[in-house]
Amino acid sequence: MNLDKILAISGKPGLYALKLQTRTGFVAESLVDGKKITVGLRSNVSLLSEISMYTYSEEKPLTEVMRNIAKKENNGATPAFKDDKVQLAAYFLEILPDYDQERVYASDIKKVINWYNILQSKGLVSSEAPVAAEAKTEKVAAASEAKPAKAPKTVAPKAAGAASAKKAPAPKATKSTKK
Numbered sequence: 001m002n003l004d005k006i007l008a009i010s011g012k013p014g015l016y017a018l019k020l021q022t023r024t025g026f027v028a029e030s031l032v033d034g035k036k037i038t039v040g041l042r043s044n045v046s047l048l049s050e051i052s053m054y055t056y057s058e059e060k061p062l063t064e065v066m067r068n069i070a071k072k073e074n075n076g077a078t079p080a081f082k083d084d085k086v087q088l089a090a091y092f093l094e095i096l097p098d099y100d101q102e103r104v105y106a107s108d109i110k111k112v113i114n115w116y117n118i119l120q121s122k123g124l125v126s127s128e129a130p131v132a133a134e135a136k137t138e139k140v141a142a143a144s145e146a147k148p149a150k151a152p153k154t155v156a157p158k159a160a161g162a163a164s165a166k167k168a169p170a171p172k173a174t175k176s177t178k179k
Contacts, residue, residue: 003048010044015118054100068095069116070127078113
């Protein structure tokens with residue numbers, strides 16, 4: 001699941017895919033209806049890859065939360081929850097058992113579930129861990145092990161006579177003040 005170019009724009013419903021950057025902002029395409037909009041630099045925009053959920057031990061990235069939802073729903077859509085906070089909290093406890101119930105509000109849970117359903121309808125979520133990132137780190141580790149380490153450069157010491165010889169300071173130039 002790659003959420004690097006998926007945006008949530010404050011004041012606009014749904015999610016957007018980043019298309020291109022302009023001088024005054026960027027162009028984004030709605031994942032709901034496919035319409036393209038221009039977004040200024042002053043707009044409050046959040047990348048989904050940078051969003052985390054509060055837990056009692058640490059903050060969990062949104063990609064991990066989405067992956068947990070996908071595992072629970074077998075990569076299908078989530079059930080529609082209206083405004084029943086108890087059902088939302090019970091469902092989210094199944095997904096993220098240690099989420100901080102004081103700092104994660106029902107509106108946050110509804111937003112995450114709505115985002116998941118949008119991404120799932122576009123085929124952008126999966127229950128598997130990203131394989132490309134793991135394979136890339138394994139390749140980098142294998143490449144670093146295969147190459148022999150370079151020996152540190154050694155600097156040859158200067159000749160003993162040159163090091164001990166000191167230059168005499170140059171005489172100072174003086175101006176005559178007499179006219």
